[in-house]
Amino acid sequence: MITLPHHCEFLSDAWIDEATGYLRRELSRQGEGLTGQPFRISGRFVNAPPHLKQPGDVAQWTATWDGETLASTRDFTTQADLVAEGDYQASLILAQTVGALAPGVMTGAVHELRHLHGADAFRVSSRVTAPVVRDLIGTLHDHMARRTVENPDLAHRARRLGLLERIREIEANGYTVIERAISPEFADTLRAATLRALLPHNTFQLQWMLYHGTEFERIVQNPLLMTLIDASLGRGAVIASLSAIRRGPGKGLIPIHTDHSLVPEPFPEWAVTGVGVWAMEDWTAASGPTWIVPGSHRLRRDPRPGEGLDKGIPIEMPKGSVVYFTHGTWHWQGDRAEPGERVTLHSHFNRGILRGLEPKKVDVQMLHRNAPRLGEMLGEDDWFDKLTAEGRDHLRARYMAQLHRFTDKRKHALLTGSD
Ligand SMILES: [Fe+2]
DSSP states (O other), X not given: OOXXXXXXXXXXXXXXXHHHHHHXXXXXXXXXXXXXXXXXXXXXXXXXXXXGOOGGGOEEEEEEEOSSOEEEESOOOTTSSEEEEEEHHHHHHHHTOOOTTSTTHHHHHHHHHHHHHOGGGEEEEEOOOXXXXXXXHHHHHHHHHTTBOOOSOHHHHHHHTTOHHHHHHHHHHSEEEETTSSOHHHHHXXXXXXXXXXXXXXXXXXXXXXXXXXXXXXXXXXXXXXHHHXXXXXXXXXXXXXXXXXXXXXXXXXXXXXXXXXXXXXXXXXXXXXXXXXXXXXXXXXXXXXXXXXXXXXXXXXXXXXXXXXXXXXXXBOTTOEEEEETTOOEEEOOBOSSXXXXXXXXXXXXXXXXXXXXXXXXXXXXXXSOHHHHHHTTOSSXXXXXXXXXXXXXXXXXXXXXXXXXXXXXXXXXXXXX
């Protein structure tokens, strides 16, 4: 296991120990209300990452409260009061969603899961009726979600999420597109939330979108885009900026450029920065999409005046898709021939050794309502900028070094087919 001591991997031994400890504490604390109120919860998740070393790569767990004592085992039973089953990687997004008792939160997360993976990727049945039991299971879920990390096995994760070819495209062309990475319904929600934040005087662009609502906390942690970012920028990549752009008809307003700010030429062979642009309407050549020069990352420099425009292609993709470009790939904002407005969110990340364009404001409530993934991109999990009277944060330094090594190893295995 590669985690910080206050985090754990979904259904690892450490995860089960933490969940069992939480239940024991709460059952002891709330004893009177739950005495004589037995319940059993059980889960079974297939295609778990091999490093968890579960038989047949099936990770399962059952907790039984008989009204007086709690038993926690690696068994699974469909006879439990709450039964959850699914694909491990697909279901991980639910295991990382905080807000089990908040209206609409889990429903929204399940909707996105099924949009990507289908109805059978996760199933849950419950016959829990006692409010005290329902509330305990809900708070257990949240307690674990805010500790549950992303699957650190990049190769396993990329294959389960269907992203192998996308990662190959990034290496070959400097960019890729994930079509319909979010549901059209979530794209509509995001568009409305973006327009809510973009007041009339913000006629073009607004930064710091992370701090404008929980919709933005969800999109910035999107597991598909984050897998591409992990593959190109490494783990511990930090938010450079989360910005919104809205634009109406007319000529494109951003000329051809790379996203390298003050990076000397020749650019490094490895990616230092990457941007995912979320489309909240269908993108066509007429709607003013991003244009990209495929393979321009291999030149390792900015375009010279007048260069590249004849080699660009428009990124056409349906609503809810994301285009991700990195490595200093040349791109620009196209002309819009259609009426109406194009609204986009730009999820810009830097390799963890670099600063961002926006100051990071670590809000303890924001961290509390999210999985550790959000803290990672705000610099909470590495040792940069951290020092105590005892000296450097060696715990985080060791953790991030291990995570980088494992990620590099698994990326190599993925791209060579030896995983
Ligand atoms: Fe750009």
